[in-house]
Amino acid sequence: MRSQGFGVFFPILMSLTILAGSMEFATVSLLLGGFAPLNVFLMTLMINGRHLFYGISMLEKYKNTGLKKLYLIFGLCDETFSINYTANVPEGVDEGWFMFFVTLLNHFYWVLGASLGAVFGSCLHFDFEGLEFVMTALFIVIFLEQWNKDDSHHSSIIGIVSAILCLLVFGSESFMIPTMIVILSVLLLLRGGKRMEIRGDIHESA
Amino acid sequence: MSLLEQIMTIGVVVIATMTTRFLPFIIFPPDKKIPEIVSYLGKMLPGAALGLLVVYCFKDVNVFENNQILPSLLGGIMVVGLHLLKRNMLLSIAGGTIFYMVLVQVVF
Numbered sequence: 628m629r630s631q632g633f634g635v636f637f638p639i640l641m642s643l644t645i646l647a648g649s650m651e652f653a654t655v656s657l658l659l660g661g662f663a664p665l666n667v668f669l670m671t672l673m674i675n676g677r678h679l680f681y682g683i684s685m686l687e688k689y690k691n692t693g694l695k696k697l698y699l700i701f702g703l704c705d706e707t708f709s710i711n712y713t714a715n716v717p718e719g720v721d722e723g724w725f726m727f728f729v730t731l732l733n734h735f736y737w738v739l740g741a742s743l744g745a746v747f748g749s750c751l752h753f754d755f756e757g758l759e760f761v762m763t764a765l766f767i768v769i770f771l772e773q774w775n776k777d778d779s780h781h782s783s784i785i786g787i788v789s790a791i792l793c794l795l796v797f798g799s800e801s802f803m804i805p806t807m808i809v810i811l812s813v814l815l816l817l818r819g820g821k822r823m824e825i826r827g828d829i830h831e832s833a
Numbered sequence: 834m835s836l837l838e839q840i841m842t843i844g845v846v847v848i849a850t851m852t853t854r855f856l857p858f859i860i861f862p863p864d865k866k867i868p869e870i871v872s873y874l875g876k877m878l879p880g881a882a883l884g885l886l887v888v889y890c891f892k893d894v895n896v897f898e899n900n901q902i903l904p905s906l907l908g909g910i911m912v913v914g915l916h917l918l919k920r921n922m923l924l925s926i927a928g929g930t931i932f933y934m935v936l937v938q939v940v941f
Contacts, residue, residue, distance in 0.1 A: 637839075644847045654846050662838040664845045671849030678850070680882040682857030683875050690863050703854045705886055712879050757904070757934035763890035764912045764929040768922050770883045771913065782877045786884025799892040803885075810881045811874075818873055 628655055628745065635745045642741035646734060647704050650674050651741075673804055680807065681708040688712070692723035702730035709769040713776065785813050900941040908933030 628638045633655075641651050653674055657667050681703050688711065689699050699711075710733075711726045774783050789809040793802040834842065861867050867875075894905045912929030919925070 637843075641843060641846075644843065645850055647850050650846060650850060654843065657846070658834065658839055658842055662834050662842065664841065667842055667845045668849045671846050672853060675850050675853045677882060677885065678853035679857060680878045682854060683871060684879045684882065686857060686861055686867060686875055687872070689858070696858075700854050700858055701851065709883060709886070754938055757937040758930065760905075760908055760933040761926060761930040763887070763905075763909070764926040764933075766883065766886045766890055767909060767912045767929075768916055768925050770887050771916050772922075773880055773883050777880055780880070782880030783884050786881030787888060789881075790885045790888035794888060794892060802892070803889070806885055806888075810878070810885065814874060814877050814881065815870075817877075818870070 629748055631655055631659065633658070638741045638745040639738065642738045646702060646737060647675055647678075673801070676804055676807055677705075678703060678708075680810075681705075681712075684708070684712060688722075688726070692726070695723055695727045699726055699730055702734050704733065706765070707733050709766065713769055713772050781817065782814070785810055789813065900937075904933055904936035904941055907936060 628641075629635070637658075638651075641654060645651050645654065650671060653670065657670070682700070685699075685703065685708065689696050692699060707730045710729050714725070714729070716722045716725045770783065774780060777783065790802070790806045793806040793809060796802070797805050861871060891905055891909075895901045908929055911932045912925050915928045916922075916925040
């Protein structure tokens with residue numbers, strides 16, 4: 628952001644309040660364009676629409692977390708979701724507080740990183756090229772962990788396949804929403820199919 | 834844009850982001866029973882959402898550019914391989930990332 632001519636406080640403010648990696652990068656280009664709040668609103672909804680999935684997945688887990696829930700939901704970014712959903716909370720540790728601190732540390736590291744980058748970014752000389760792969764690696768590992776946990780791998784396969792297909796059809800700028808629609812439709816169709824089977828069984832046994 | 838407009842723009846991004854995070858919890862408050870279809874989706878969606886996230890990370894890789902596709906592919910294989918062998922999250926993530934950095938900085 629500094630390289631685009633913004634003050635130190637912009638990246639810090641954004642990492643504190645938005646807490647969504649890709650969206651903060653997109654915001655830089657939005658800030659460089661003209662003032663168009665409605666456009667910005669819709670664009671953000673599209674880029675961050677996947678958070679709806681995280682919310683639906685966490686309804687149960689975040690249920691009895693009291694006031695912490697507000698912060699847990701506020702901080703429900705990709706990283707927080709993937710860790711909180713898949714982590715095995717050690718016995719004797721309160722799950723609500725565990726998830727709270729996962730969220731808080733994610734938030735803290737994120738703001739710290741953005742602040743350090745904003746202040747010292749221009750004096751860094753170490754070649755960090757490729758370091759961004761750490762996120763890819765994290766999500767691959769968490770995907771594998773989830774794969775191990777699931778009895779049926781339908782959902783994981785549906786996610787990968789529909790994302791790749793939509794990426795090929797719609798391109799990298801606008802494949803998220805179509806992918807979400809495809810995932811939802813296939814999951815609902817699957818459920819419909821299962822229900823029919825169950826009904827069929829009942830019918831046969833009757 | 835003036836400073837005020839810039840801050841308002843960031844504010845709009847925050848509001849829209851929070852809409853996507855809070856909406857499910859507002860529609861399905863804990864004192865109401867969650868419809869069966871939603872708890873079904875809550876169980877099934879994570880696998881798909883994580884799959885989408887993995888593809889999302891590779892979305893800007895140009896498959897026709899060897900110096901983009903090869904490091905991404907090899908780095909990905911490295912992470913999966915390490916994880917299947919050792920099942921140690923930190924090792925898989927650090928090993929894969931260092932390997933990828935060497936590939937993009939030195940090899941390609």
